[in-house]
Amino acid sequence: MVHGRKFISVLTLTVLVLGPGAWAGTETGMKGALADIPADVMGFVCVPSAKALDEKVNKLMQQLGLAQFMPTSLLTLVKEQTGVGDALDEAGSLALIVYEPASPSPDELHNAAVILLPTANAAQLLESLKAGEETDGVRPLSFFGRDQFAFSKGGHVYIGASKATLKKVAASEKDITSRLDPASLGHLQTLDLAVWVDAQKLVKLVKPFIDQLQEMAKAQAQGSGAGSFTAIQLRSMTRSINMLTEGLESAQIGVSLTPKGLGVSFLMATRAGTKMCELVEASPSTDKSLMVGLPADKFIVAGGQIMQAEATKESITDLDALFEAEELKQHCDVQQLGTIRDSIREMLLALRGASFSISALPESPEGLVGLTVVSKVVDGQKWMDNLAKVVAACKKVTQKEEVAKALELVKHEAGAATVEGTKVDRLSFDLAAFTEMEEKEVEEMKKVLGSDGVSVRLAAASPEHVVITFGGGEARMAEVLKLVKAGGSPLGEDAGIKKVSSSLPGKRYSEVYFAGDRLVALLSSIGKVTGNELPIRMAEVNAPVALVSSSQGPCCQVDVFVPMEMVVAIKDTVMQLMGAMMGGAKQTQDDTL
Structure with missing residues (x-):
């Protein structure tokens, strides 16, 4: 000390x-x-x-x-x-x-x-x-x-x-x-x-600790068997650590605070000639919205990303290794495992970008929560075909009773409906049967998730786009299909998003926005349905927290921005919560007396 x-x-x-x-x-x-x-x-x-x-x-x-x-x-x-x-x-x-x-x-x-x-x-x-x-x-x-x-x-x-x-x-x-x-x-x-910090000097300083950790990981891998999940994950972790320690030149983080809000920014400079530098320099960026096809609604989380082919290949290396794990081979059909692996690999390699949102939907029989994903792919129909192969193979991959029982409750209906002239598949899971819910619980679930229950709709909206929706029924899918076919990005024009974007780098390869005020409102709505109302409220400010990733030459940068309206709203909510807790404690004390 x-x-x-x-x-x-x-x-x-x-x-x-x-x-x-x-x-x-x-x-x-x-x-x-x-x-x-x-x-x-x-x-x-x-x-x-x-x-x-x-x-x-x-x-x-x-x-x-x-x-x-x-x-x-x-x-x-x-x-x-x-x-x-x-x-x-x-x-x-x-x-x-x-x-x-x-x-x-x-x-x-x-x-x-x-x-x-x-x-x-x-x-x-x-x-x-x-x-x-x-x-x-x-x-x-x-x-x-x-x-x-x-x-x-x-x-x-x-x-x-x-x-x-x-x-x-x-x-x-x-x-x-x-x-x-x-x-x-x-x-x-x-x-x-x-x-x-000079990353290479820091790595040199802590290298004895890194070496010690890697030796411990190696011993653990040998003890569990070279083909075990543990060994495969440890090898993957070691490879990632080596890429980072060899490729990082320097790192810096800082804070800026303006009347608009609080910003935290992190930048990594990479070393020329390393794999890490190669991946960073190949990162594509744009000054256009990355949220193609997302409706302008009360999003809770929304974002988009440009996928980089080389980075995807790196992740597939780890994926392939996991499918070789002995634990999987012992309990699964090797042929079906191969089908799942190959199909997922093709799906990942076909990805060129994606946008997504989780939104609070207007109160209706179609649920309170909506999930929307729009993926840019090489071949939309082929991507859908590979997904169907994965679902079919998963149903046959194991005879383990509890897993097989759960998979039997998964239903894939190809071309279940035609929406906006497009064939729409439906993937559903009978959660009520799996969890043996009581009738009241099933009704509550349907009010939150929609009358379809756990049901996802999927469609190849165009030769290069796949749309996935959860919640909102066919009307939600129709809305997204129209936007994708027209190339629209209405959520990118959201007033709150535009407000915070002005404080962030113009060109980026990834963007995510989080509206904490809307999350609290959604939880309150769900609480009313389930009889567990929240003891707090948060003012709606339409000023989301933003996280943006960008690159410039050998450097990659991540920026987080919390607008001042959200800072004030968070402070007010915390004070409100503290007041509620103190009030509850006082009530308990009074009851005791």
Whole structure:
């Protein structure tokens, strides 16, 4: 614990300042901050302006009605805790940098870390910290109750536990921007709080742990048999870990907070010539909506993705291996297994993209929940034929009583109906018979899922599209078929989606939107049907949480954006829930008395 506290003491100042997040900073602010970080560090945490952070955190707390829970000024608190006083340049950048340590021990990490304090008057700041006389280029001082050393350079005072580490900083001639690719540098400049790590240095540091884990996995695989599920999954995991550790150049994550909302962004830069780099560079992107064929309704989750052929082939390698597992061969018909494997493989390889939505439907006999999937494929009818093969083979694949019983309740009707001039298949499962539901439970289920029960409709809408719907009956399928044939994307024009999209990268290969307010509303509707109403409500804000994936050259990026309307709604709902819980606790206490 003592060693841990040594390292934590170095982090404390940074945590105090960076912990709460920030409103969006300027591009110039972050770029200037990066110019004071040496090029040869293993990683860093940085915020461009302590003053801006302080003001924006307070503004956020006021907007959320939580100002009473925060100190008047975080900056004042930091000054008091550290003893730096007015010598701290409030508008300057704060950072924690870490060099590559000799080992991952707490002591080595402590010695490899350096804090950067911004100042316009280094002598005054060092005096505030009661620094001793300069010896060997550094001045001794006590910082958070620990013996440290310090020196000044540019607009910062650098504080660390190791003279050798501080000498590296003093001798550095290049800053971190000199080793960042354009995409990584551009990404960092959009962040208010940035965390960056040299992945290869980090991998080298933790390699003994990785090797140990892989040896343990190898021993476990040998113990369970080379052809077991466990062994196959462990080999797949090892292959994925190796691809990541060999292919990752650097990783960075950061936070930005504007009046529009909170953004969290993650970027990985890959190493040239690696499989990972090859996959990232081959990722196709578009600035058009990826939600083709989805109706404009009250979605709870909706999204779309462009499928990358090479990435699909990688996943099929793992799929093929799983079908060779001894556990499957012992209990299943090998020929039927082969049919299932080959058909699924063809279906996956044929995928070029997909859009989906889970929506709250208007109250009707067709249920409260709707699932819609529109897949872009090479050959729509062939994809449907392969699906039929999978269903038929699954029914014959095993004679194991409980599995066979469940599969008997699955019914596939090819061409069960014609909707909008298109043959529609129906795949259903008799859940009531399987679970031996009582009549009341069956009625409740049908009110939620629709009069069809667990029933999915599937159709080849065009030579290159397959449509799958659950809930909403034939009317829902008809609506989606019309949209697909017309190439429509009405959900992409949703006001809430367009609102949050303006805060995200324009080009992307994947997008997902989640409306928490509508989920709560749906659960409330289901609760009314089943007699289990929710004790809370959430204001409908039509401002979904968004998750978007994009790529630029050898870099891939993932952005999560939570609009301010949703932040406020979540806070209000949590407060409402806490009130309900406290009210319940008080009622219990009163009843006891």
